[in-house]
Amino acid sequence: xxxxxxxxxxxxxxxxxxxxxxxxxxxxxxxxxxxxxxxxxxxxxxxxxxxxxxxxxxxxxxxxxxxxxxxxxxxxxxxxxxxxxxxxxxxxxxxxxxxxxxxxxxxxxxxxxxxxxxxxxxxxxxxxxxxxxxxxxxxxxxxxxxxxxxxxxxxxxxxxxxxxxxxxxxxxxxxxxxxxxxxxxxxxxxxxxxxxxxxxxxxxxxxxxxxxxxxxxxxxxxxxxxxxxxxxxxxxxxxxxxxxxxxxxxxxxxxxxxxxxxxxxxxxxxxxxxxxxxxxxxxxxxxxxxxxxxxxxxxxxxxxxxxxxxxxxxxxxxxxxxxxxxxxxxxxxxxxxxxxxxxxxxxxxxxxxxxxxxxxxxxxxxxxxxxxxxxxxxxxxxxxxxxxxxxxx
Numbered sequence: 209x210x211x212x213x214x215x216x217x218x219x220x221x222x223x224x225x226x227x228x229x230x231x232x233x234x235x236x237x238x239x240x241x242x243x244x245x246x247x248x249x250x251x252x253x254x255x256x257x258x259x260x261x262x263x264x265x266x267x268x269x270x271x272x273x274x275x276x277x278x279x280x281x282x283x284x285x286x287x288x289x290x291x292x293x294x295x296x297x298x299x300x301x302x303x304x305x306x307x308x309x310x311x312x313x314x315x316x317x318x319x320x321x322x323x324x325x326x327x328x329x330x331x332x333x334x335x336x337x338x339x340x341x342x343x344x345x346x347x348x349x350x351x352x353x354x355x356x357x358x359x360x361x362x363x364x365x366x367x368x369x370x371x372x373x374x375x376x377x378x379x380x381x382x383x384x385x386x387x388x389x390x391x392x393x394x395x396x397x398x399x400x401x402x403x404x405x406x407x408x409x410x411x412x413x414x415x416x417x418x419x420x421x422x423x424x425x426x427x428x429x430x431x432x433x434x435x436x437x438x439x440x441x442x443x444x445x446x447x448x449x450x451x452x453x454x455x456x457x458x459x460x461x462x463x464x465x466x467x468x469x470x471x472x473x474x475x476x477x478x479x480x481x482x483x484x485x486x487x488x489x490x491x492x493x494x495x496x497x498x499x500x501x502x503x504x505x506x507x508x509x510x511x512x513x514x515x516x517x518x519x520x521x522x523x524x525x526x527x528x529x530x531x532x533x534x535x536x537x538x539x540x541x542x543x544x545x546x547x548x549x550x551x552x553x554x555x556x557x558x559x560x561x562x563x564x565x566x567x568x569x570x571x572x573x574x575x576x577x578x579x580x581x582x583x584x585x586x587x588x589x590x591x592x593x594x595x596x597x598x599x600x601x
Contacts, residue, residue: 468515
């Protein structure tokens, strides 16, 4: 386990953070919740102090008022207690609802809104005593325990100090009438809550970034986990390779199916083959409907001969077409003149075949710009890299 922890040095990816949030792992600060709850209670007491004091005075007056009818039977006392209980609930329930909303808002402030039911699902691994002991001595648990102990000591010290300094005031309240005693007690309670809120505020300022840091530490990943996640999201290299191979096979089949509809196939003489098609009724340039090198070039040649498509041996033009043209794209303008000569020869072949005449001679010395032929030298005298499989012809 220690070795695994030492290997987890990489920060969590967005995918792992998202999955952790789905599992209920969010940075929550208890100190911030305590601060907001106690601070909210103090704010309510201050804001509704006067109505609250009057309500308590009324409740205390009703409870302490002597009524001879109470001595006649227990039913009257029971009804009085029920009325007093309903009054307390009428005050406590709205106050509790407000404090619950405030505490929920504190949770959203610290870790954002996150609704999931996975945290409520039973997990048998939580019942393992050994795993429970490991969690108890884990780093984040020890830090949380130490922080909670320190907070308890600080709050105890603040409360004891405040009570020690205000002991005479609390004692003096006993000699005052109930109305004035309640007013004085409210002031003392508000002052004590203010001190507690200040102490909790200091701890919350430390605890919020601390919880985020501890969560980031728990979600750290090792190199193996990062590779596994990449494999799950992007797919393994083997699967991706098979997919690419299948896509190439499908593309090759579609390309080979287009060879019989081509007007001519230009070859060099066994390394490259490019099939061209020209739409006489259209306004565009000739398009490349198939291209290939080595064995695929031979397959294109055989398919063209089987479909009685003319095959022209023109090495420079074949190299230029293969290097600078893509499937289903028109040829570049620099090759218009050379391809026009080839198409003129094709049209002559068709006319001669229809009339039963001798086939015309294949065009020679096609006008291919030197810059488009990968085998020729460039203008600077350097050798242009030839395509794969190219040999001198």
